[in-house]
Amino acid sequence: MQPVENLRWWQRGVVYQIYPRSFKDTTGNGVGDLQGVIEKLDYLHDLGIDAIWLSPFYPSPMADFGYDVADYCDVDPLFGDLATFDRLVAEAHSRGLKIIIDWVPNHTSDQHPWFIESRSSRDNPKRDWYIWRDTPNNWGSFFGGPAWTYDAQTGQYYLHQFCKEQPELNWRNPEVKAAMLDTLRFWMKRGVDGFRMDVIGLLIKDKDLRDNPPNPNAPPNLPENDLFSRLLQVYNMYQDENHAVMREIRQVLDEYDDRCAIGELWGPLSEWVRYYGEHGDELHLPFNFRLMDGMTWNAQQMRAVVDSLEAALPDFAWPNYVLGNHDRTRLATRFGGEAQARVAAMLLLTLRGTPTIYYGEEIGMEDVPIPPDKIQDPQGINLGPERTRDVCRTPMQWDAGPNAGFSPAGVETWLPIAADYVTRNVAALSADPHSILTLYKRLLRLRRATPALYGGSYRPLDVEPDNVYVYLRKADAQRYLIALNFATEPRTLAIPGETGGRILLSTHLDREEAVSLDALSLRANEGVIIAL
Ligand code: GLC
Numbered sequence: 435m436q437p438v439e440n441l442r443w444w445q446r447g448v449v450y451q452i453y454p455r456s457f458k459d460t461t462g463n464g465v466g467d468l469q470g471v472i473e474k475l476d477y478l479h480d481l482g483i484d485a486i487w488l489s490p491f492y493p494s495p496m497a498d499f500g501y502d503v504a505d506y507c508d509v510d511p512l513f514g515d516l517a518t519f520d521r522l523v524a525e526a527h528s529r530g531l532k533i534i535i536d537w538v539p540n541h542t543s544d545q546h547p548w549f550i551e552s553r554s555s556r557d558n559p560k561r562d563w564y565i566w567r568d569t570p571n572n573w574g575s576f577f578g579g580p581a582w583t584y585d586a587q588t589g590q591y592y593l594h595q596f597c598k599e600q601p602e603l604n605w606r607n608p609e610v611k612a613a614m615l616d617t618l619r620f621w622m623k624r625g626v627d628g629f630r631m632d633v634i635g636l637l638i639k640d641k642d643l644r645d646n647p648p649n650p651n652a653p654p655n656l657p658e659n660d661l662f663s664r665l666l667q668v669y670n671m672y673q674d675e676n677h678a679v680m681r682e683i684r685q686v687l688d689e690y691d692d693r694c695a696i697g698e699l700w701g702p703l704s705e706w707v708r709y710y711g712e713h714g715d716e717l718h719l720p721f722n723f724r725l726m727d728g729m730t731w732n733a734q735q736m737r738a739v740v741d742s743l744e745a746a747l748p749d750f751a752w753p754n755y756v757l758g759n760h761d762r763t764r765l766a767t768r769f770g771g772e773a774q775a776r777v778a779a780m781l782l783l784t785l786r787g788t789p790t791i792y793y794g795e796e797i798g799m800e801d802v803p804i805p806p807d808k809i810q811d812p813q814g815i816n817l818g819p820e821r822t823r824d825v826c827r828t829p830m831q832w833d834a835g836p837n838a839g840f841s842p843a844g845v846e847t848w849l850p851i852a853a854d855y856v857t858r859n860v861a862a863l864s865a866d867p868h869s870i871l872t873l874y875k876r877l878l879r880l881r882r883a884t885p886a887l888y889g890g891s892y893r894p895l896d897v898e899p900d901n902v903y904v905y906l907r908k909a910d911a912q913r914y915l916i917a918l919n920f921a922t923e924p925r926t927l928a929i930p931g932e933t934g935g936r937i938l939l940s941t942h943l944d945r946e947e948a949v950s951l952d953a954l955s956l957r958a959n960e961g962v963i964i965a966l
Pocket of ligand 1: 498501502538596632633698760761
């Protein structure tokens with residue numbers, strides 16, 4: 435265990451993800467912008483988070499809403515310019531907030547000057563910056579269809595595992611690597627505190643680009659064009675050679691003080707954990723989606739995932755948890771509704787490790803149904819409306835006014851606004867002492883003030899009734915018990931070895947009292963934090 439006083443900001447802190455298109459529109463074009471983020475910094479500061487992760491704001495044709503980058507060192511005019519970005523960093527830092535930006539190293543936009551050059555002729559010096567072949571292999575794109583597109587001009591195919599507008603860089607080429615590492619330096623010099631690295635497990639592909647084997651467990655009834663799910667992802671990602679690249683990336687971050695490397699990674703625990711590096715010399719935080727992906731709302735299942743993660747982590751590795759992001763169904767929708775979302779908030783903010791909150795979770799936002807003709811996301815367009823990620827990317831709900839205070843009145847927002855915005859919005863919930871937003875603020879304040887919660891050890895406790903998750907957090911003499919009832923009925927539990935304590939916070943926000951721990955009563959969907 436690391437002593438709490440030695441923890442870095444990205445260990446003690448809480449990350450808040452902003453999808454800039456959907457946070458706050460200050461220009462009246464229906465799309466959020468960086469000035470909008472600046473205007474909401476006081477809100478974020480008051481909420482009690484420590485770091486902001488901004489999804490991409492780079493110049494982009496927006497084929498994948500910014501994950502198709504046409505220039506790694508600039509800001510799309512839709513979002514502002516470099517001067518706006520610099521102001522955002524300065525204003526955030528003056529409030530003690532860190533700035534983490536998205537870095538998309540696996541692929542560029544097909545409009546990036548590098549690709550325009552690369553595709554211009556087979557002997558262009560940048561030809562080898564991308565992955566060109568005479569004949570494609572069998573890989574499929576995440577977004578449907580083959581992962582290769584034929585380019586008639588030079589008679590070869592290029593690789594893209596997302597949209598065809600997202601050609602993949604050849605990270606085996608040292609010039610590509612050098613150019614991309616320089617983009618990290620560019621932003622660190624501008625004051626950026628860390629990076630969230632997009633699909634970082636994909637950078638190096640099999641040297642021979644071998645065919646992937648068929649997936650024997652492919653779900654039935656896949657859309658016909660879902661070639662991706664029909665194959666096992668063996669040769670297109672998580673190659674051993676990728677780790678050397680991770681170390682080089684980390685070395686560049688280490689040229690600067692106290693920067694943080696977060697990476698988007700999935701995969702089996704044994705592969706995932708390797709991304710911390712054998713000696714802690716790769717990523718600081720490989721994003722951990724294990725409480726999000728494939729999980730149902732069940733206490734035993736959640737505990738099993740946390741315990742297996744804790745057991746798999748080497749001493750130097752710091753855990754982290756994610757319950758929602760711009761690619762997944764909203765947590766309130768996934769887990770059942772606001773009652774579950776409140777317990778999930780307490781779980782996320784009291785486990786050992788860095789939590790990431792997705793914008794809108796603090797007001798309990800749910801998936802917003804998108805009429806088929808309004809679907810924007812290429813995944814939804816190609817693989818069918820039920821696969822669209824637009825549902826979790828809708829405008830933030832600030833108040834009960836027109837367009838939920840996101841865009842000025844009369845503007846058509848880029849995605850529709852949730853029907854319940856008149857009641858579910860920041861202004862209304864801030865004024866309500868029992869709202870989910872108030873719960874988030876209380877949790878964040880308590881966490882920040884409590885070394886046992888932000889830095890202490892974790893120990894699960896075995897308790898009798900099912901569907902309850904109980905654990906201890908401890909730092910020096912400070913001991914806190916978290917008891918979460920996942921069930922929709924009340925539960926009474928006896929906490930082994932404990933007699934009494936004091937409830938500091940309940941997810942219902944109506945209970946602060948001394949309690950006996952030989953018969954602790956929890957209401958349906960209630961979580962409590964108890965000082966022992
Ligand atoms: C990551 C992003 C996702 C994007 C994809 C391609 O998974 O989170 O939004 O579509 O990479 O860049």
